[in-house]
Amino acid sequence: MRLLLLLYLCISFNGACNEFKFDGFATLGVTLTDSENAGIRHHITQPNATYQDEVGFGTSSLGFQLEWQATPKLQFVGQVLLKDHEEQNIDNAVQMAFLRYSPTANWQMRVGRTGLDLFMMTEHRDIGYTYTFDHPPTEFYAIVPHQNIDGADIKYTFSQEHGLFSAKLFAGRSTAPIVSDENFFWDVEIKSLYGVVLQWESLDWTLRANHTITKAGNENEQQLQLQAALSQVPDEVWPNKANLLDSLNIIGKRFDYTAIGARYDNNQWFFQTEASYIDSNSQVLNELTAGYIGVGTYYKNHTFMTTFATAKSNNKTPQRPLISTPQLDLLYNTLIRHTNFYLIDQSTVSVTLRSELSESLAVKVQLEHTSTTSLPSAFYLHRGLTGSHLDTDFNTLGISLNWVF
Amino acid sequence: MRAYISSLCFLLIVSMKLEASEPQDIVIVVNKNNPIEQVTHRQLIDMYMGKYLAFPNGHMAITLDYRKEHPLRSAFFKALTGRNISQINAYWSRVKFSGKASPPQAYPSTEAIIDKVITTPSAIAYLPASAVTDELKVVYRFVQ
Numbered sequence: 001m002r003l004l005l006l007l008y009l010c011i012s013f014n015g016a017c018n019e020f021k022f023d024g025f026a027t028l029g030v031t032l033t034d035s036e037n038a039g040i041r042h043h044i045t046q047p048n049a050t051y052q053d054e055v056g057f058g059t060s061s062l063g064f065q066l067e068w069q070a071t072p073k074l075q076f077v078g079q080v081l082l083k084d085h086e087e088q089n090i091d092n093a094v095q096m097a098f099l100r101y102s103p104t105a106n107w108q109m110r111v112g113r114t115g116l117d118l119f120m121m122t123e124h125r126d127i128g129y130t131y132t133f134d135h136p137p138t139e140f141y142a143i144v145p146h147q148n149i150d151g152a153d154i155k156y157t158f159s160q161e162h163g164l165f166s167a168k169l170f171a172g173r174s175t176a177p178i179v180s181d182e183n184f185f186w187d188v189e190i191k192s193l194y195g196v197v198l199q200w201e202s203l204d205w206t207l208r209a210n211h212t213i214t215k216a217g218n219e220n221e222q223q224l225q226l227q228a229a230l231s232q233v234p235d236e237v238w239p240n241k242a243n244l245l246d247s248l249n250i251i252g253k254r255f256d257y258t259a260i261g262a263r264y265d266n267n268q269w270f271f272q273t274e275a276s277y278i279d280s281n282s283q284v285l286n287e288l289t290a291g292y293i294g295v296g297t298y299y300k301n302h303t304f305m306t307t308f309a310t311a312k313s314n315n316k317t318p319q320r321p322l323i324s325t326p327q328l329d330l331l332y333n334t335l336i337r338h339t340n341f342y343l344i345d346q347s348t349v350s351v352t353l354r355s356e357l358s359e360s361l362a363v364k365v366q367l368e369h370t371s372t373t374s375l376p377s378a379f380y381l382h383r384g385l386t387g388s389h390l391d392t393d394f395n396t397l398g399i400s401l402n403w404v405f
Numbered sequence: 406m407r408a409y410i411s412s413l414c415f416l417l418i419v420s421m422k423l424e425a426s427e428p429q430d431i432v433i434v435v436n437k438n439n440p441i442e443q444v445t446h447r448q449l450i451d452m453y454m455g456k457y458l459a460f461p462n463g464h465m466a467i468t469l470d471y472r473k474e475h476p477l478r479s480a481f482f483k484a485l486t487g488r489n490i491s492q493i494n495a496y497w498s499r500v501k502f503s504g505k506a507s508p509p510q511a512y513p514s515t516e517a518i519i520d521k522v523i524t525t526p527s528a529i530a531y532l533p534a535s536a537v538t539d540e541l542k543v544v545y546r547f548v549q
Contacts, residue, residue, distance in 0.1 A: 019510075025502060067507055072467070077504050096504050105459030105466075115504050123503035130499035159448075159457050203450050203486060267487045301491065356491040359473065404498045 019069040027128040028401045029059035029135075035394035038372070039381035042135040043125075045145045047086040047179045049381040058084045059135060059400065061126050063095070075100045081126055086179050087187075095126075095148055111152040116174060117197050118212055120261045120274055122147060128402035132354050134366030135398060137292040137309035139348060140274060142379050144257070145176035145188055163202035170195050173217070180341065181382050184222065190255075191217030206263040212256065216282070219250040226338060229331055237328070238321040247283030247339055255280045271295045285342040288313040296352075303354040310347035315340060337376070344379070346372035360405060366398045430534040431481055433545035435460075436526045443544045444529075446485075452529065453485060454496065455506035460529075469518050469530040470509035477515075481531050484547045 031050045033040045039049025042059055050056025061083035068076040079096040098112030115123030124130045125141055135141075151172015158165045174190045195212035227248045235241055261274035275291035289312055296305030318339050321328045350368035357363055372392045376382045433449060435441060441460045444452075451457040458466050471478045479490040486493065500506050512518050515536045522528045523540045537543055 021507070023501065025498065063502070065502060069507070069510075072465075075507065077507075079502065079504070098504065100504075102458075102465075105457055105463065110504075123505075124499055127498065127502045130495055130502065157457055159451065159459070164451060164456050201456065203447075203454075267492075298492075301489075359490050359494055362491070362495075404494065404502075 021067040022064070023067075024062070024064045024405045025127045025129060026062045026403045026405075027060055027126070029057065029128070030399045031056035031059060031396065032398075033394060033396040035396070036391040037375055037382055037384050037387075038370075038377065038379075038391065038394060039383065040396050041142075041379075041381060042138060043142050043145070044378055045086075045177050045179060046084055047185075048084055051383055059398070060084075061128075063127065065096075073102050075102075083126060086177055086185055091175075092177075106157055108155045108157070109152070113148050113150050114153060114170070116146050116149045117153075117168065117170065117195065118144060118146070118210060118257060119259050119276065120206075120208065120263070120272070127404075128364065128400050129360070129362055129404045132296055132303050132305050132352060132364075133294065133307065133350075134352055134364045134400055137294075137307060137348065137350075138370075138379055139309040139311035139346060140276065140290045140292050143278075143288065143290070143311070143342075143344075145178050146174040146190060147176060149174045149193060151193070163200055163205070166197075166199045166201075168197040168199075170197075179381075180378070181337075181376065184220075186220035186222075187218075189217035190214045195257075204264055204266050206261075208261045210257070210259045212258075214255045214257070216250045216253045216255065219248075223248045223250060223338065226331075226335055230335070233321065233328070233331070237323055240319045243283065244318055244335065244339070250282060250284065253280060253282035253284075255282070255285070267298065269295075269297050283315075283339065286314055288342065288344065301356040303352075305352040305354070307350045307352065308347065309350075311344050312346075313342050313344045315343040317343065340374075340376070341378050343374055344372075344377055345374065346370060346377065346379070360403060362402045364398070364400050364402060368396050368398075370394055370396065431477070431484060431531050431547045432534045432537060432543045433529065433531050434522060434537060434541040435529050435544055436522055437540055437542045438526055439542060439544075441544055442542075446545070449485060449545060453482075453509065455500050455508065460527075465527060467525060467528045468509035469521055469528055470511050471518070472511045472513050475513070477531070477533065 031040055032055060033050055034052050036052050039051050041049040046058055048058045061081060063079060063081040065079040070076060076099055077096055080093045081095045082093060085092050094113060096113055096115060098110045098114045101109045117123060121131060121136050125136045149172040153168055153170035155166055155168040171194045174193055175187055178186045178188055192215040197210045199208040227245060230241060230245055233241055256279045259274060259276040263272040264270060273293040278285060278288040280286055292307060292309035294305050294307035296303055317336055320332055348368050348370040350366055352366040354362055354364045375390050375392060376385060444461060448461060452466055452468050460466050482490060482493045497508050501508055515532055518530045522530050
């Protein structure tokens with residue numbers, strides 16, 4: 001990262017100013033909900049959420065991008081993004097900082113910090129102007145905290161009669177935070193990340209498939225404390241202890257992501273759909289299947305869209321110890337907050353209106369209804385979970401102004 | 406008097422027709438030394454949407470564009486893709502801010518574009534048909 005910064009400083013003082021571009025984007029988002037227990041947020045990294053009778057501004061963001069065409073084949077791209085983070089620092093703010101080398105029209109190589117090409121909108125999910133949704137579907141996009149990768153990629157593009165086919169390979173590492181209730185914070189490190197993206201596109205169609213394999217590189221303090229406490233419990237008291245200890249041991253565990261997606265847009269009607277399958281040898285998130293489909297139409301400067309999104313994991317609540325003591329009950333309750341973090345079975349239906357106020361400013365209004373079978377959920381922060389009735393059906397209204405400049 | 410009014414009406418109708426047709430009369434030009442004789446509509450889409458920056462012979466192309474406020478830009482992208490300029494801006498924002506590609510270099514005027522094409526062998530640009538000079542080669546013409 002320092003090397004790239006130094007390179008950028010060198011070339012920025014050395015070259016012609018007409019090859020230098022500076023752009024930006026901003027989103028001012030407002031969230032309202034009737035949810036009492038589930039605090040609405042759009043992403044697992046967000047430290048603040050919105051509850052009933054509150055007005056949330058946590059989805060707002062501001063970003064800037066610098067591009068420097070050093071030579072016809074070599075370019076530097078840097079992007080910073082300011083948004084609601086648990087820890088505000090330069091490393092979190094820098095979304096991209098990479099060198100792009102394009103020796104021919106067919107080949108492109110990038111090295112540095114690039115966007116993580118995991119799902120169709122992962123790389124630009126914080127830039128509201130770029131899509132019709134008020135926010136990318138929570139069930140699909142909220143679960144993976146990682147948005148960029150420190151590494152390299154190589155892409156080959158092949159022109160055919162009716163479209164373009166491209167294949168991209170990428171490798172590197174990534175760090176991103178997961179934030180949850182009771183000040184849970186884990187800067188999740190993926191130390192070995194390899195992926196392939198195959199894509200075919202024409203003016204109207206985009207078809208893509210992605211497969212990414214990763215290995216977890218760290219664990220958090222709470223997991224270590226739980227491991228230490230659990231290891232002191234006799235096996236006879238808690239027969240499931242070995243499995244639970246294994247589930248708390250994250251380092252080196254495999255997490256694989258497979259996704260397919262399609263988008264069609266004929267300038268009157270459009271649809272966009274994706275499906276993903278997350279597979280792991282960790283009990284924390286053994287399997288998760290998610291998908292969404294959005295269908296919309298254009299009318300003058302307005303876009304209308306309706307979306308259905310769903311996600312379901314195969315996580316199960318672990319068995320209790322055979323005896324009950326205050327210490328064991330406390331340990332069990334703390335433990336299931338960890339093992340049930342990804343206990344997910346929910347869906348959302350939404351309707352969206354996007355209106356262009358100018359050629360670079362759009363307002364979006366989205367009303368959505370969510371049904372979940374259980375709370376707590378990784379998607380949300382929570383309040384009042386000790387009550388007898390949990391609010392598992394709720395509505396959310398999102399309004400946002402989205403600008404590029 | 407009647408002849409005068411008739412002449413005035415004729416001139417008015419002709420000038421309105423010229424004004425209405427002028428923005429749609431767009432051609433694609435390259436440097437006159439570029440061996441390419443023509444490009445297809447689909448190849449233009451690939452180039453101007455940042456998907457594949459190459460001429461039909463495989464040589465890399467440098468696409469030139471106008472600044473956002475230039476009126477020819479909306480007409481060109483409408484003719485090229487059928488999309489309005491807001492949709493084009495949203496598309497390019499998606500491509501640019503995800504780091505996939507950079508938009509074409511933007512220039513303020515037709516004169517600036519012509520100067521760049523003349524001095525850049527691999528450049529490709531769009532112009533009003535009336536602005537084409539002998540130092541440029543027309544490789545595509547939008548038929549309205």
